[in-house]
Amino acid sequence: xxxTQTDLLQGTLDxxxxxxxxxxxxxxxxxxxxxxxxxxxxxxxGQGSLYPALHRLEAQGWxxxxxxxxxxxxxxxxYKLTAAGRKQLSAETETWKRFTGAVELIxxxx
Amino acid sequence: MLNKLRLxxxxxxxxxxxxxxxxxxLQFHLEKEIEENIAxxxxxxxxxxxxxxxxxxxxxxxxxxxxxxxxxxxxxxxQDMRYGARMLFKNPGFTLVAVLTLxxxxxxxxxxFSVVNAVLIQPLPFAEPDRLVWAWGNIxxxxxxxxxxxxxxxxxxxxxxxxxxxxxxxxxPTYLNLTGAGEPERLEARAVTGNFFQALGVNAxxxxxxxxxxxxxxxxxxxxxxxxxxxxxxxxxxxxxGKTLTLNGNNYEVIGVAPPSxxxxxxxxxxxxxxxxxxxxxxxxxxxxxxPIGRLKPGVTLAQAQADMDAIARRLExxxxxxxxxxxxxxxxLRDPLVGNIRPTLQMLFGAVxxxxxxxxxxxxxxxxxRAATRQKEIAVRMALGAGxxxxxxxxxxxxxxxxxxxxxxxxxxxxxxxxxxxxxIGDNIPPIAxxxxxRVALTFTLGVSLLTGLLFxxxxxxxxxxxxxxxxxxxxxxxxxxxxxxxxTRSLLVVFETAIAVTLLIGAGLLVRSYIRLQHVNPxxxxxxxxxxxxNLTYAKYDTPEKAAAFWGQxxxxxxxxxxxxxxxxxxxxxxxxxxxSALFTVEGRPPVxxxxxxxxxxxxxxxxxxxxMRIPLLRGRGxxxxxxxxxxxxxxxxxxxxxxxxxxxxxxxxxxxIPQYEPTSSFEIVGVVxxxxxxxxxxxxxxxxxxxxxSAGWMxxxxxxxxxxxxxxxxxxxxxxxIDPDQPIGAIRTMEQVLSESVSEPRYRTGLLGLFALxxxxxxxxxxxxxxxxTTTLRSREIGVRLAxxxxxxxxLKLIIGQGVRLAxAGLLxxxxxxxxxxxxxxxxxxxxxxTDPLTFAVIALLLVVVALVACWLPARRATKVDPxxxxxxx
Numbered sequence: 001x002x003x004t005q006t007d008l009l010q011g012t013l014d015x016x017x018x019x020x021x022x023x024x025x026x027x028x029x030x031x032x033x034x035x036x037x038x039x040x041x042x043x044x045x046g047q048g049s050l051y052p053a054l055h056r057l058e059a060q061g062w063x064x065x066x067x068x069x070x071x072x073x074x075x076x077x078x079y080k081l082t083a084a085g086r087k088q089l090s091a092e093t094e095t096w097k098r099f100t101g102a103v104e105l106i107x108x109x110x
Numbered sequence: 111m112l113n114k115l116r117l118x119x120x121x122x123x124x125x126x127x128x129x130x131x132x133x134x135x136l137q138f139h140l141e142k143e144i145e146e147n148i149a150x151x152x153x154x155x156x157x158x159x160x161x162x163x164x165x166x167x168x169x170x171x172x173x174x175x176x177x178x179x180x181x182x183x184x185x186x187x188x189q190d191m192r193y194g195a196r197m198l199f200k201n202p203g204f205t206l207v208a209v210l211t212l213x214x215x216x217x218x219x220x221x222x223f224s225v226v227n228a229v230l231i232q233p234l235p236f237a238e239p240d241r242l243v244w245a246w247g248n249i250x251x252x253x254x255x256x257x258x259x260x261x262x263x264x265x266x267x268x269x270x271x272x273x274x275x276x277x278x279x280x281x282x283p284t285y286l287n288l289t290g291a292g293e294p295e296r297l298e299a300r301a302v303t304g305n306f307f308q309a310l311g312v313n314a315x316x317x318x319x320x321x322x323x324x325x326x327x328x329x330x331x332x333x334x335x336x337x338x339x340x341x342x343x344x345x346x347x348x349x350x351x352g353k354t355l356t357l358n359g360n361n362y363e364v365i366g367v368a369p370p371s372x373x374x375x376x377x378x379x380x381x382x383x384x385x386x387x388x389x390x391x392x393x394x395x396x397x398x399x400x401x402p403i404g405r406l407k408p409g410v411t412l413a414q415a416q417a418d419m420d421a422i423a424r425r426l427e428x429x430x431x432x433x434x435x436x437x438x439x440x441x442x443x444l445r446d447p448l449v450g451n452i453r454p455t456l457q458m459l460f461g462a463v464x465x466x467x468x469x470x471x472x473x474x475x476x477x478x479x480x481r482a483a484t485r486q487k488e489i490a491v492r493m494a495l496g497a498g499x500x501x502x503x504x505x506x507x508x509x510x511x512x513x514x515x516x517x518x519x520x521x522x523x524x525x526x527x528x529x530x531x532x533x534x535x536i537g538d539n540i541p542p543i544a545x546x547x548x549x550r551v552a553l554t555f556t557l558g559v560s561l562l563t564g565l566l567f568x569x570x571x572x573x574x575x576x577x578x579x580x581x582x583x584x585x586x587x588x589x590x591x592x593x594x595x596x597x598x599x600t601r602s603l604l605v606v607f608e609t610a611i612a613v614t615l616l617i618g619a620g621l622l623v624r625s626y627i628r629l630q631h632v633n634p635x636x637x638x639x640x641x642x643x644x645x646x647n648l649t650y651a652k653y654d655t656p657e658k659a660a661a662f663w664g665q666x667x668x669x670x671x672x673x674x675x676x677x678x679x680x681x682x683x684x685x686x687x688x689x690x691x692x693s694a695l696f697t698v699e700g701r702p703p704v705x706x707x708x709x710x711x712x713x714x715x716x717x718x719x720x721x722x723x724x725m726r727i728p729l730l731r732g733r734g735x736x737x738x739x740x741x742x743x744x745x746x747x748x749x750x751x752x753x754x755x756x757x758x759x760x761x762x763x764x765x766x767x768x769x770i771p772q773y774e775p776t777s778s779f780e781i782v783g784v785v786x787x788x789x790x791x792x793x794x795x796x797x798x799x800x801x802x803x804x805x806x807s808a809g810w811m812x813x814x815x816x817x818x819x820x821x822x823x824x825x826x827x828x829x830x831x832x833x834x835i836d837p838d839q840p841i842g843a844i845r846t847m848e849q850v851l852s853e854s855v856s857e858p859r860y861r862t863g864l865l866g867l868f869a870l871x872x873x874x875x876x877x878x879x880x881x882x883x884x885x886x887t888t889t890l891r892s893r894e895i896g897v898r899l900a901x902x903x904x905x906x907x908x909l910k911l912i913i914g915q916g917v918r919l920a921x922a923g924l925l926x927x928x929x930x931x932x933x934x935x936x937x938x939x940x941x942x943x944x945x946x947x948t949d950p951l952t953f954a955v956i957a958l959l960l961v962v963v964a965l966v967a968c969w970l971p972a973r974r975a976t977k978v979d980p981x982x983x984x985x986x987x
Binding site: 027028029032046047048051052067070074075076077 | 134164
């Protein structure tokens with residue numbers, strides 16, 4: 001391992017998934033890949049937590065799914081952001097920023 | 111929100127599809143991962159292995175994804191139900207017995223509930239029925255509920271301030287002969303006030319109903335037809351309104367047709383307006399033959415209306431003491447008189463079926479407990495594997511609910527059939543306002559009862575199933591399956607309990623049966639065998655003088671008497687036990703005058719010479735009428751034995767003269783004979799004083815024809831001879847006097863029959879319950895019995911042992927049941943005749959019956975126990 005990998009904080013996975021889906025519908029494997037690539041391999045999403053999270057988000061109505069064909073024409077389940085999901089994403093982003101900002105403040109002053 | 115619900119429903123009902131999709135999704139992920147690994151230069155083998163490793167447990171992922179769907183509880187219930195259904199199918203014997211028992215209990219309840227609901231609960235089929243009130247005429251000095259005189263009625267109507275409408279009908283039907291259009295027919299009409307239909311809030315299906323102006327002279331010759339008459343006799347003629355009918359020789363214009371559901375008062379085929387202007391009979395204060403019905407003004411209570419009417423009654427009393435002293439009105443909700451006597455009967459039956467259901471529950475609970483015992487090992491294993499107590503109890507309960515619901519579904523089918531049976535049984539005693547059937551309310555009731563039932567019989571076994579010490583059962587290897595004392599005691603208690611209920615029901619039924627038998631043995635005072643009866647009303651317009659009427663009846667008598675097979679042709683104005691009645695006030699000539707209201711009172715009949723002979727009413731003293739007297743309205747009278755002893759306790763009545771100013775103001779009548787009492791109003795009524803006047807001049811008569819053989823064989827001849835005299839003369843229903851007698855006791859009969867049926871079901875169920883417990887414990891004790899036999903016990907000893915156990919249970923139940931019956935049958939007092947509610951014979955017979963049933967129920971398993979081969983039993987352990 002070249003870089004230190006970080007386990008995801010509880011609750012942050014939802015935010016990451018929603019954020020990833022903001023750029024368009026895609027399937028589970030792609031979501032995991034993108035999170036890993038964009039975070040430059042810092043964040044790794046265990047598939048064991050990705051799929052329960054996807055199903056949970058779907059049950060909450062923030063994302064929706066449909067079956068489509070993948071790049072090499074295989075059947076894959078595509079997820080996309082719903083209107084409610086978009087709202088949730090901005091709310092969670094806001095919360096996250098406030099949270100990290102607060103943590104940073106504390107770290108700086110000490 | 112909607113989306114979530116959709117997902118959950120999908121998760122619940124399309125589970126296989128969801129599973130496939132999950133599988134496909136994860137498969138896709140895995141394959142992508144493998145491709146990626148190959149692209150990085152791994153061999154396919156390595157790639158696959160690495161992908162699987164990084165993925166973690168596939169099943170765990172699946173499980174977590176499933177949990178997200180949030181239908182775990184529902185899934186478990188569904189699982190329980192499927193498992194339960196499998197278990198029930200595996201045990202067809204148990205399932206069949208349990209479902210049949212439950213369906214009998216539930217079916218009986220639904221059937222009786224349907225009747226109770228229609229008669230006692232459903233609102234009356236009138237607009238705003240809560241505001242409708244019935245008024246009884248009432249003599250304050252302990253008088254009965256009777257009618258109101260027409261003039262009093264008009265005063266109440268004019269002076270009250272609490273009623274929107276105050277209407278009335280005649281207390282008895284008016285019979286009208288319809289002629290001129292096909293067969294002559296005798297129709298049952300009711301005279302009603304002009305505001306009658308307004309008060310009830312009933313609108314015409316065709317044309318219009320009466321209005322107050324129809325009471326006025328000149329507009330009173332109008333009729334409203336019932337839906338049935340219109341459809342039947344007039345073939346639903348859409349242009350009937352405006353047509354003219356000839357009724358009793360007069361022309362009436364049809365102004366409207368009533369809606370289909372409207373049958374009030376009971377039996378009415380058409381309605382005519384009461385014409386206070388035209389009818390001199392409606393100008394009296396002393397004859398109480400109107401039945402008022404009022405619609406309260408909005409917001410007025412029954413008590414306020416009563417106070418209002420009481421004030422009017424007091425004014426009338428002061429104004430007309432001679433006629434109104436002591437009279438007032440008693441206001442009751444309209445439902446009361448409509449429902450009448452059937453209320454206590456229905457309440458009793460509803461209670462009885464409730465008991466039957468309770469017994470059914472106990473039986474199924476017992477079966478279920480026994481089965482739970484044999485499933486001990488299965489349950490212990492499941493608990494050892496980690497199933498929670500609650501989870502197992504829930505599973506057992508689900509299974510029992512499944513049983514209850516199946517029983518309920520079958521019960522509805524039984525009930526649909528049972529309702530028809532009950533309606534056929536109760537017949538005319540169901541008020542015509544009620545539409546009886548298994549409706550939505552009844553179905554809801556069934557569902558409720560089924561669930562309650564399931565809970566009732568399912569809870570105890572469910573809890574007890576999880577009771578045993580787990581390890582012991584497992585160690586025991588499931589043999590003799592952990593018969594805890596607690597469970598045994600519960601089962602015994604349940605049997606005692608159900609036996610007690612059955613005993614209570616049986617005693618109730620026994621009392622009714624005894625009452626009914628007593629009623630059957632009451633001597634009505636006449637001989638009903640071989641007598642044919644029918645009623646005829648003469649058309650007044652045609653027979654408008656007493657002479658013409660007398661000529662018709664005389665001719666009819668002579669023609670019928672000449673028929674072969676006819677022994678005597680009796681005629682009477684009011685036939686016994688037929689619901690017809692009439693009474694008169696009278697005084698004895700030569701005695702000091704009495705104050706108004708202190709005259710003697712007696713049933714008043716007009717008869718021909720042969721009436722006594724044809725009904726075989728004994729002549730006790732003096733003589734009957736001569737033919738001459740009978741045909742010429744001679745001034746002679748026959749009195750009944752009770753009249754003789756009431757009015758002439760120490761005198762010779764023969765030769766005395768009676769005055770009956772109400773009917774014969776100018777004459778007095780010499781008593782020429784004393785005849786036997788008859789029970790005119792009902793077999794359970796004490797005979798009432800009666801007088802018989804000779805007269806063939808009446809406008810109506812009942813024929814009572816004594817035949818040498820089967821009276822019904824004369825029916826055609828009676829019709830033929832009547833036609834021969836007057837082809838326009840209709841004849842009422844032809845019945846034998848035995849039918850009349852039987853119909854008069856139809857109420858006690860159905861009441862006895864239904865309660866008897868339910869008590870029988872209870873007895874059978876209790877017997878099955880005792881049998882079940884004894885048979886089961888006997889099986890469990892087979893080893894002990896084997897040992898006893900091996901040690902030299904005789905089979906009688908074993909019989910005694912087993913039977914003793916069952917009889918002890920039965921006796922405990924019997925004692926409890928006798929106690930229950932002592933306190934419960936008191937409420938049946940009004941339904942009994944000639945015996946007390948604690949009739950010792952009934953109690954004794956039922957006790958004996960129960961002991962016999964218990965003995966049989968124990969003897970079967972006991973006998974099987976004596977056949978036990980000790981060697982086999984001992985070896986099997």
